Amino acid sequence: MLDPRAAPLSAALHPQARPARRLTWDSREAGPDTAFVALPGERMHGNAFVEAALAAGAPFVLTDLDVPRALRVPDARAALFAWARAERTRAPLVVGITGSAGKTTAKSYAAAALQALYMPVYNTLPAIACFLIEQGGAQQPLVVEMGIDRPGEMAELVDLVRPDVGVVTSIGPAHLEQLGSIENIAREKGGILQGTRALVGAQASAYYPGVDSYGFGDVTFAGQSLRVTPEGSRFSFAGVPVFLPHAAQVQAEAAVLGLVLAREAGVPLPDAAARLRAVQVPGGRYRVHPGAVTVIDDAYNASPVAVRAALDALGALPGRRISVLGRMLELGPTERDLHAEVGAHARTRADVTYGVGAFAAELGERAYATVPELTAALLADLRAGDVVLVKASRGISWSPERRAQEGVGLDTVVQALLAARAPLDAQVERPDGT
Missing domain, CATH: 3.90.190.20 (Mur ligase, C-terminal domain)
Known part of the structure; x- marks a missing residue:
């Protein structure tokens, strides 16, 4: 439970505020178990929806307004991120994953191998902050997808997540309107590798010479004897056989990442490989x-x-x-x-x-x-x-x-x-x- 009384913030707490199970910045998701964070938006401030969240039964609202059940702070966004950073320190292992493609797939396989908690879909700063607050105290590894579409955003994400392991799955033309060039994309995404245990996918390895790589072929940590059929992908890693139903090479490379992370975390590889077989990526992703x-x-x-x-x-x-x-x-x-x-x-x-x-x-x-x-x-x-x-x-x-x-x-x-x-x-x- 998320107890607003235990939040590491300088805040005024309304006496009717009570613990919640989840946090959201979308007032439509607020309810008896879900507290609401009133964040500034591009067009409207979340304060405009505080009354709706309270009417829906939100246990508390993080806001600068003097309203019932308020966890009242001068700046809700800054408070949210400060709370998230404090909770992140309680997690035993945090893996951050970025890339021009394959982030969600890599996240799914890495989390399965590690028996980690992970964010289902969203990868924005507020979503990640809410995830860290909700799960930081669970004493399980966390896997965080860290997508960017503008310069400087990765630095903000790294400051928030502070991953123990940073992963870049791939580099290619994406979000060019804001990032400008592939070279800029590689540099911005490469921020996740600074000061962490760094790993890059085979396709991205050319952009990060000297960084340990994973996948198949000429990489640091390679799966062996990959065979892709209509039934799925088969390969071995460190002598452990792996089968991924209805999977292609991209999924197999993500599975190798998961096995590398599992081995380094002391997780038995046969157990990790068995969990990989059951991975279901979200709809619409191969x-x-x-x-x-x-x-x-x-x-x-x-x-x-x-x-x-x-x-x-x-x-x-x-x-x-x-x-x-x-x-x-x-x-x-x-x-x-x-x-x-x-x-x-x-x-x-x-x-x-x-x-x-x-x-x-x-x-x-x-x-x-x-x-x-x-x-x-x-x-x-x-x-x-x-x-x-x-x-x-x-x-x-x-x-x-x-x-x-x-x-x-x-x-x-x-x-x-x-x-x-x-x-x-x-x-x-x-x-x-x-």
């Missing part, structure tokens, strides 16, 4: 749905590095391979060229290539302006034995001029594919063989 038509749902987000890796995985699978690609966000003035390069790679890995939205023609030979048009054409062409990869950015990105860039939202294509293949699945599974 989740394989096997069937008469195999659907690879990688539609949560996209960058050139991530799309290339997904296409390489697709190219290794049997069947008619189909790529469905949409726009990648925040690539700056070179975005058309970057989309064309990815599209060219798709044509070498897939038998049929689809593109949708902006840069559709660059991404696929079959180009469509809208998702519904693409979906209709794709479903009409679908047949048993196909393997379909769906990947694009989703949500909204903001440019420096504050212009909204809409993500494609190809998750609807995944849903349509899963629904449309049901009759084919039934035909394949019919017991009389007809």
Whole structure:
């Protein structure tokens, strides 16, 4: 429980304030077990939602307002971060993970190997602060995803998280509108490696000479005898066999990271490997749905590095391979060229290539302006034995001029594919063989 009376803050506590199980900066999530932190926002201050949080039953609110159940502080943001830093010191091991692609996957496998606690999705400063406060006293390792999209943000994250181990999974063009160049991206993300036990993925190793690397091939800590099939990935590490169902090389590299961390933390490798087999990454992050038509749902987000890796995985699978690609966000003035390069790679890995939205023609030979048009054409062409990869950015990105860039939202294509293949699945599974 998060007891506001025990918070290491110079604060005035309202007598009706009571302990909570969770913290949130989103008043819609406030409730009888969830306290509310009133943070300044881009358009509105969280103070505007304090009354709503109290009405929802929030046990306390961290704010500068004099209201019931207030943990009253001069600056809620500064207080939140100070509280988080204090709680972080109670954790026995903190692993911080960043990279241009593969952060969430690496986080999931590292946490499984270590039996660690980890943040489900969000990786912003307030989300990480709330996570550290909620879990810092649990006496388990913590794995924290640390994503950035602007200069100086990694320094702020490192100051908050103070990881014992810093990991960079990959480096490539992402968030170029703010970060400017790949060299800047490598330098900014490399801040996580300073003063920590540092590890970098095989793809990122060229940007950090002398830093220990993990993965397959010419790296410091290598998995051996990697074999990727439609059933999943098999390899060994330090003599321990590992099998990851429905996984490709990216997931296998994340598993190697987890095993390296486990070994250094004194965790038995066979136990860690057994837990890796059960890892389920969040939806939209290379989740394989096997069937008469195999659907690879990688539609949560996209960058050139991530799309290339997904296409390489697709190219290794049997069947008619189909790529469905949409726009990648925040690539700056070179975005058309970057989309064309990815599209060219798709044509070498897939038998049929689809593109949708902006840069559709660059991404696929079959180009469509809208998702519904693409979906209709794709479903009409679908047949048993196909393997379909769906990947694009989703949500909204903001440019420096504050212009909204809409993500494609190809998750609807995944849903349509899963629904449309049901009759084919039934035909394949019919017991009389007809």
